[in-house]
Amino acid sequence: MKSVQNKFPLKVLLSYLVLGALVVAVGFFLYAEFKGYLGITSEISEDKKYIETGTLVNLVYETDGLSKLALLTLKNEDYARYQSKSDSLYQKIGSIKELISNERQKAQLDSINSLFTEKNSNIEQLRMLKINNQYDSSLDDILREFKKLDTTMGKLVLENYVNNPAVLSKRERRYWQVYIDYLNSTITRDNPEVKKTLVDSMLVATRYIVREAKRQNSKARIALAEKENELIRNDLNISRQLRGIISTFDAEVNKNYIQDNALKEAAVKRTRDILKIAAGIGFIVLLLFTYIILTDFFKAERFRRNLKQEKKYSEDLLKSREQLISTVSHDLKTPLNTIVGYSGLIENTPLTEKQQYYIQQITSSSHYVNKLVDDLLDFSKLEAGKIPLEQIPFSLENLIRQVADSSGDIHSQKNVKLEVDIASSLQQRMFKGDPLRIQQILTNLIGNAFKFTEEGEISILVKELQKDEDSSKTNLIQIEVKDTGIGISKEKQELIFKEFTQAETDTATRFGGYGLGLAISKKLTELLSGSLKVKSILGEGSTFTVTLPLTPSEFIVTSPKAVTSENLISLKAVLIDDDASMTALLKELFEQLKIDTYTFHRFSDFKTAGITEFDFVLTDIQMPETSGFEILRALQNKEISSFTGQPVIAMTGSRDHTEQHFYDVGFSALLKKPFSKDALVAALHKVFPNRVGAVKPSEIQTSAAIANEHFDLTLLQSFLGKEDGLYEVLQVFQDQTVKDIQQLKKAIKTSDFETINAVSHRMLTMFRQICAVQVIPILEALEHTSTQTTTPEESIELFENLQVKIDELMKALKQPVS
Structure with a gap:
């Protein structure tokens, strides 16, 4: 077993070391790959440069489109949109420049910036030229009005003879104009109010001025047209250069992006391969580890089952030893008391020296055995923690x-x-x-x-x-x-x-x-x-x-006062005990003490009885429905209206609590079963020192009529004194025992351990009063049975033994009773 215990941790330790080494190795490789991966992406994110470059290209085309729109419409709002988009383009160039560290790419961005600045200047100049061309059309309008005036005044104009003068050449226009001037000179005016010479002079002068202005303006327009053509050529050249630089820049960024992605994919592939290899090795190690663990686990499980069986065997052995010691002690005590008692009686008779020596040896040996029994009982209780x-x-x-x-x-x-x-x-x-x-x-x-x-x-x-x-x-x-x-x-x-x-x-x-x-x-x-x-x-x-x-x-010991039993004063008692024979016994005893008694088997009966006057309550502690402690709490909580703080006396056969515990919870006195009449009177004297006197211990001679190997009625007779009372109590005891045996039999068949415990405890009270030493150990064993400690077969065996012993007891009781 020891070698197995040493090997098991070593195997587990080695398995964990292998798994740990694998984890460390994989972690190292993954860290190296991750570090390389970060090296690819930590310089500057190519993804971001790629996206920003695409955005720049789009901005260039959007700006170019808006410039054409502004030149076409010559509206201020379209030109403002063009200027706003131009500002965005400048900002985008600046942001991309911050992302890159390549000097060549930065130079390309500077070239784009300067070309775009030059392009903006050209666009502005073209726009101004177009705006100026709008002013030249006003002179043509003036000339058209003069023509309308000539027509109004009866003069002929070129449009009267040619539908579309614009298609005429300069020579044809000049010929037509000479002809029309001749015709106008020959036409007679019907308006005598207008002086022909004056009007003609004004029109000629005005027309000359306008034509001269138009001639000068035409020269300027030709110059502007030439300038506009030059600007358009420059703009086309700038746009071509921009597209070329941006295409080159975009190609470089795209190339870097593809390269970085390829490196990333390679790093991810290597990591995936490492993980696959590690998973394979880990799976193999895990299988080996699982095999080792399961093998040792099943070994340990076998040892655990063996230990559990040994533990159960030890517990059963201890339990059997405790029960044996308890049974043997009880069986030894009675004959020892008989031996010591009769030895004392013999010592008081005339004896020879040799007989005196024999008696001394008997007495000494009896005391030795008695002390051994006491020590065995104490040791058993100490081991069980029951002292x-x-x-x-x-x-x-x-x-x-x-x-x-x-x-x-x-x-x-x-x-x-x-x-x-x-x-x-x-x-x-x-x-x-x-x-x-x-x-x-x-x-x-x-x-x-x-x-x-x-x-x-x-x-x-x-x-x-x-x-x-x-x-x-x-x-x-x-x-x-x-x-x-x-x-x-x-x-x-x-x-x-x-x-x-x-x-x-x-x-x-x-x-x-x-x-x-x-x-x-x-x-x-x-x-x-x-x-x-x-x-x-x-x-x-x-x-x-x-x-x-x-x-x-701080307690001060005082000498007890000598009192007699002659000062008993009538009292009224409430007696609560689920054992009918015990209540009959105590009722008979109280009658001898001139104490009126109300007897109840359940606390609920007391609650509904409506008793308005009583001096004290005597209650059993362990009862099936309501325990003595619960009765005390109910009284303290005023569940009985007539309870005004009267003393409550406890009686119990259990040794689970100390005497002080009963006083701490509120009981006025305690009687430990089995108790004598003197003990009861002493308890009443303690509670009512001025109404009940203490009695001297009874000196009742034990006779063969009231004691044998099955029972001892000395204690019971000390209660009752009269033969009639003793007969009545024993009759109630026998009747109640028959009922209890039937109830126990049903509980044993159904393995109702709660009922078994309760009935056994109730029966123990009276069996202890009559010192039925052969029955008491069996009832004590049944009182502590449970599903965890007792099998159904064991409980059946205990019950069968109980029936045999009770039958022998009942047969023996019929002799003194009858």
């Missing part, structure tokens, strides 16, 4: 001195001196904690010190390591138990805290013991948030140091 801790006030000084005195008395025959040294700061002080567990730890340590010390001394040193000025905070207390015994070797000092382990192999033979005392003490110390350490030198002795955190208490 609850209490926080009650106690005197540390008194506790230590009592344990020391008790141990000294037990080992008084040994020549060992016992000294107790308690720091003055700890004397006469009270602390909060669990005195029972601290007493158990000290008893084990001091007992071991006596056991392994034949002569010499044992010293108990108690001091305060840490004291907080705030009295409500925890103080750290150290208790040292030092002896001059056989000591423990250094290599064995850790072993002594393991269960069923002793320092040397012959220790049990020489000194006795079973190796649980120190293991229990260690676990109890840790449970109390403390520590237990040992220092020892072989042959010189050992020192066990217990360090415990304890909280100071």
Whole structure:
């Protein structure tokens, strides 16, 4: 297993290293290609130059078109559009110039810029010439008006004889004009009011002036036409040069663009090839890696299943051991109590010295076995985490001195001196904690010190390591138990805290013991948030140091007052318990105590009963519908209108909570099942000190009529006293048991573990009251069954055993009852 665990991470590590190397190699090649790709595009984006160049060509053609439109229409708005487009062209040339770094291309752009400037100048001059030509037409209009005037005055004109004078040559026009002038000279005027000579003179003079102006203007027009032709030739030349330069520039940019794209495609192709190769290698490595992982996974899964089975087996073993210890302990306690009791009775009879020795050996062995049973139970509970801790006030000084005195008395025959040294700061002080567990730890340590010390001394040193000025905070207390015994070797000092382990192999033979005392003490110390350490030198002795955190208490111990049971005053009680036999028992007991009782099996019945007056409530804790804690909360929330803060007493057979927990949640007193009549009266005395007095413990002689191997009615008789009352309670118990068995049988068939737990818990109460030691362990096992811990076959087997034991119990009960 170990070798497999070492190989598995190595295989995985190698696989990851191969994949990592592949990733690094691919990453390196991709980075190199990407860097080259960026080198192609980082100089200046050829795409952008290509687009900008195309835009420039379009602007050139658009500007050329707008210039022709402006010259054609001679409108100001068309010329303004031409100027705006020209400005855009200049800006575009500037922006392209910023994009390129080639000096030749920049020179070409400068040439385009200068040629376009020259072209703009030509366009402006042509436009001005065309505007001036519009003014020449006015002279022709004046001459046409003169002709109309001649016609009006009766004079003949060329148009009277020629339809289209414009088609005549100069010579033909001159001949026609001489002829028309002759005819006009011969025509007689009918208008005597106009002086012919004066009018003719004015017309001739005016016509001469106009013609002279037209002649001069024609000369200017010819010159302008020549200039216009020159400008048009220049514009054509400039346009041709522009197209040539732009075509060259566009071709260069296009060529660079194609080259860059080719380089990019080559880089992308190389990258694609690298990725294909890497993917192929990666796929092969991944298959290999997957094979290795799956192989090891299935191996690990097999080991995991094996471990799970072993874990389940261990848990079942621990559970069986715990159940065995619990069952054996219960089975041992009853005969041990009988042995010890009868041994005590025999000791009080006249005995020979030999018989006295025998009795002492029986008593000693009985106490030894009894302590072993207690230790086994405690150890089992510690391992299962089922030992609850209490926080009650106690005197540390008194506790230590009592344990020391008790141990000294037990080992008084040994020549060992016992000294107790308690720091003055700890004397006469009270602390909060669990005195029972601290007493158990000290008893084990001091007992071991006596056991392994034949002569010499044992010293108990108690001091305060840490004291907080705030009295409500925890103080750290150290208790040292030092002896001059056989000591423990250094290599064995850790072993002594393991269960069923002793320092040397012959220790049990020489000194006795079973190796649980120190293991229990260690676990109890840790449970109390403390520590237990040992220092020892072989042959010189050992020192066990217990360090415990304890909280100071202001509680003051007062001596109990001597009271009698003669001052019982009538009370009214509300009793809530789902167990009919338990309610019958308690009702009978309350009648003897002159306490009126209202009994209910469910809290809901109490709520609807309408009881207006009662003095206290006695409730079971674990019930199927409403728990005792829920009943307490309901009462505190005023769900019962007649509840005005009366005491609520809890009774439970569970050990899940500490006694202090019940007081913290609001209960006034606690009765732990099974409890005696004296315990009940003591609880009532605690709640009603002025109305109920404490009784002296009953001294009821156990007889063969009320006790045997199946049951012990001593506790029950201590409640009832009268035979009639005992018979009545047992009759109710037998009837209720028959009903419970039927309910359990149905629940077992359907594997209804919730009902099984509830019924078993309810039955346990009365079976504990009659000390049915053969039935109680089975009911306790059924009370804790669940789908996770118990199979249906196991629950059926438990139920069949329960039926057998209950049948034997019922047969045995018929003898004393009848």
